[in-house]
Amino acid sequence: MHLNISLVIRLSEDKSTECFENYKPVVNRSADNDYASDFNVVKINPEHPGDCPRKCDVMVVTDEPDFLAGLPFGEDIKLYPVYIGDSADVKELFLTGKIYDVWPENEDDDIRRARFDRVLRSIKSVYDAWLYENILTTMNDSVPDMIWFKDMKGLHWRVNDAFCEVVKKTKEDCRGRDHSYIWGVPIEEGLACQDSEEQVVKAGRTCEFEEPVKKVEGLKLFKVYKSPIYDRFGDIGGTTGIGRDITNFNNMGLELSLLVENIPLPILILTTDRKTVRMNALFGDTFIGNMVVPELFEYEKWKEIHMRTTNILEETDETVRFEASVKIGGRKHFYVVNEKRICDYFGNTSGYFCFFRDVTDEKVYEKHIIRMANTDALTGLYNRRYFYDYIKEHSANEMTLLYMDLDFFKTVNDTFGHTRGDEVLKKTADYIKEIYQDGISARLGGDEYAVILLRKMEKDEFDRKEKLLQGKVKALFRKDNTKDFPVTISVGMIVSEGGSSKGKFDIDQFLFDADKKMYEAKRKHHSENKQTET
Secondary structure, X not given: OOEEEEEEEEOOOOOOOHHHHOOOOOOOOOOOOOOHHHEEEEEEOOOOHHHOXXXXXXXXXXXXXXXXXXXXXXXXXXXXXXXXXXXXXXXXHHXXXXXXXXXXXOOOHHHHHHHHHHHHHHHHHHHHHHHHHHHHHHHHHHOOOEEEEEEOOOOEEEEOHHHHHXXXXXXXXXXXXXXXXXXXXXXXXXXXXXXXXXXXXXXXXXXXXXXXXXXXXXXXXXXXXXXXXXXXXXXXXXXXXXXXXXXXXXXXXXXXXXXXXXOOOOEEEEOOOOOEEEEOHHHHHHHHOOOOOHHHOOHHHHHHHHOEEEEEEEEOOOEEEEEEEEEEOOEEEEEEEEEEEEXXXXXXXXXXXXXXXXXXXXXXXXXXXXXXXXXXXOOOOEOHHHHHHHHHHOOOOOEEEEEEEEOOHHHHHHHXXXXXXXXXXXXXHHHHHHHOOOOEEEEEEOXXXXXXXXXXXXXXXXXXXXXXXXXXXXXXXXXXXXXOOOOXXXXXXXXXXOOHHHOOOOHHHHHHHHHXXXXXXXXXXXXXXXXXXX
């Protein structure tokens, strides 16, 4: 990082300032890295000591002791005062550390230029030391994994915030301490850690380990990367390590991410308290788009609002599997949701793995098959089998059964053909569904229909609706066409108070009784038709 150094010169008129005016950094060609170009000197001229700029590095060169004594020494300014003259004049300031250096009053220009260059580089070195320390600390504390540095005796001399959070100790408390103190375990339980560090020193390179560590709350398993630290002379002076708690599913990294992203199903990984750890792109694209940051996604709340559970398939301590529906883009989709418990290295619950399998097409096909099996292909009403099962299932309830049959329908087929007959059957079915909307309507076969209502129908309601249905069926044939003639419908009604729980209900008898009522109405219609013909 570039450094601007402000230069303040307060010298008597007889003092030369040429070495300051024409300064150029001396490049050290023997050094591996020379940072002469990383700082710049800007000359300023404050009239009073208090006018020195704040929040910057300021080198002051003066032969006035009073000017030095009046400088604004404080935390918001980095001062590097240099006195030119007799050191006895500023002895007290020098001894208290307020003067950075004292130069002779008279000396060769080249020597003074070298002194000036050395002070500037020293200022840059102090800045670099602070900068690198700050960068190292910031970088270490930004990493979510544990980081530590040890000397050859196994004593910690630097740790990061993540390390302190895991061991529940401050950085100051960790400094100069060994494994047993920091983790709160007997010395012999830290031998595995010591052994791995000896392997690293022997190998002279980064090594990977899995180390179990005993804590107050139980055993933890860490994946650890340890490396040797070399000093300036090429000797190993300590080790550094990066540790990741892999007993906690939340900390598993790249391998898990790659796996989750490559499984072709929407996937969520949750913590033990059901917070989102990971969400693959397919889950986000399918269910929430870009509206929610994955880490802030509340699965349980979303599930409660958007998913409707239709069937529990499995429910154990390890797995909950259920069918649910959710609307996506205005269309209902069906999913089989698996929520599986994840166990850590030691068998403890560390989270939950949830994946969603889209079974919409299967459900649509299944509904189609069920509909085909339970409905009449021509009219769309339920068929005899479904109707029979429905009555049996609700036999304990109070019910009203309406049994219906078209009158003179054979004549329709014989006279106008089966196409016209099918049209009459379909239209009649539509009228029945329209008029008896709260009932289950069925075509029992041929021109026979039935409706079951899970309630008692009173006589006046029966008469009113039978009249309405009769009018619609008769209107199927136009009166102005001599070839057409009125077709009627006979309706018989019977009510059951329920009784299967007492063993009294006989479904066949129930249907037979309704059929008899219907035939009474049919005889009446036939009689009326003969009188009309006469």
